[in-house]
Amino acid sequence: MKPVAVITGAANNIGLAIANQFSQYYQVVGLDCAFQSEENSSGSGDGVFKRVACDITNPAEIESALQLARTLGPIKAVVNSAAITESRASIKDTSIESWRRMMDINLTGAFIVMKTSIPFLQESQGAGLLITSRAGKVGYAGFDPNPAGTKAHYCASKAGVISLIKSLAIELAPFGIRINGLAPGSIEGTMIPKELWAGLAEKIPLKRLGLPTEIAEAAYFLCSESASYITGHILDVNGGTLMG
Amino acid sequence: MTDTNSFDQQVVLITAAASGLGRGIAIDLARHGATVHVWDRDAQALAELSSDAKSENLAISTRAVDLSNEREVEQAFSATIEQSSKIDVLINNAGGSLHTPFNFLKQSKEDWERVFNLNLMLTVKLTQLVIPLMIDRQYGRIINIGSKAGRYGSLFAGANYVAAKGAIHALTLQLAQEFGPQGITCNAICPGAVMTPRVQGLLKERQSDEQRQKVLNEIPVRRHGEVDDIANTIAFLASPQSGFITGVLLDVNGGQAMST
Helix, strand or coil: CCCEEEEECCCCHHHHHHHHHHCCCCEEEEEECCCCCCEEEECCCCCEEEEEECCCCCHHHHHHHHHHHHCCCCEEEEEECCCCCCCCCCHHHCCHHHHHHHHHHHHHHHHHHHHHHHHHHHHHCCEEEEECCHHHHHCCCCCCCCCCCCCHHHHHHHHHHHHHHHHHHHHHHHHCCEEEEEEECCECCCCCCHHHHHHHHHCCCCCCCECHHHHHHHHHHHHCHHHCCCCCCEEEECCCCCCC | CCCCCCCCCCEEEEECCCCHHHHHHHHHHHHCCCEEEEEECCHHHHHHHHHHHHHCCCCEEEEECCCCCHHHHHHHHHHHHHHHCCCCEEEECCCCCCCCCCCHHHCCHHHHHHHHHHHHHHHHHHHHHHHHHHHHHCCEEEEEECCHHHHHCCCCCCHHHHHHHHHHHHHHHHHHHHHHHHCEEEEEEEECCECCHHHHHHHHHHCCHHHHHHHHHCCCCCCCECHHHHHHHHHHHCCHHHCCCCCCEEEECCCCCCCC
């Protein structure tokens, strides 16, 4: 029997790629508010996984989704990939509502997903993985320091996730739970408008954007037993745009 | 997805791998289907590795090389290329503090030179030999062994070793940047203390039982690293699947220190 993995943000982009690829090795339950209702269906790739409509900012919905997943077997991996972004805006043009919504989904949502997952991951001695971002490490410094706008709310929310990962890693290690992060750089998908891809590729040492499947490979590694001594690490998958 | 066939047709070169950590890495990659060339100065340990590999039907080819001798390194390189014609993965594993004093004030110029030659200059020399081959094929994976010590300092290895590992980290970033456009990635792993016999000996020699317990209490997962922990991580970074990861210093330290 394959172990169970729960992936949030599984309707598209990185979350969908992770759900598709994990389905080779796990029974995957994908959560997303874009899903209409509980359904089993084919992914766009090889994967078949259970899709559950779920809002990660709602603790009760996360709890019941995890309970549902647990009926399939022990939950060995929880990957929080759900997040939003907005187009580039300056701080003076960022409304408080926009700031709060960003924090609510990207940071508070991550907290709710991981907090609710603790007993399930303790039972399975499993691993948690949070998708953060290069932007959470350095914002736009170094890569694209344009004073006209830096998406301060997005960068700050992802920086918060990085800090959350480290607290989770320290607090949960004694319970046998590993927690790591993935910090993608520019990845193909709907988060970055396609007309920007060619210009971005020029600034990346590998001269291309990453593929969602490449994030999924790294996610699989970090959740696997191969990474059993890695915890509290934020793994960059960015083609060399931020190093160290 | 990373599976047991992911290194089929791939050629790996790894230094100082007749025993300890390197040996574990070499065997792991060979089990994943790679042809692995192992260089080491210890002919007896190489013979043992060779016979173990044969009994398991692993494609491990060993060569006795004095890694401190540039000419021998060049000759070994030519012979290896004659045998395999390409190198997909280079693992610069040779390193260590060579029993030089821990106390910075007691380290001689020679202590620094020896440690820098082994940890840094051998990596420079060998990587300069290998990169042109990787450029020809627009593909390569260079894995350096960094260290938690190179990021944060060390309680049992001295300043010469720590500085050499710091230099390895910086070299890793520069090579990633310089050769990324040619399809070559360069990453380092930063292990905490890995329980090879050599490190166990060093810990015993340089730390009291009480100090060692204190260190263990500072590691969130409450254990030291094992050879397999490192080998598994290298198998991931060396695989074709890690192609968008470059310039990364990957911590494998049980959460003992968390970098930004």
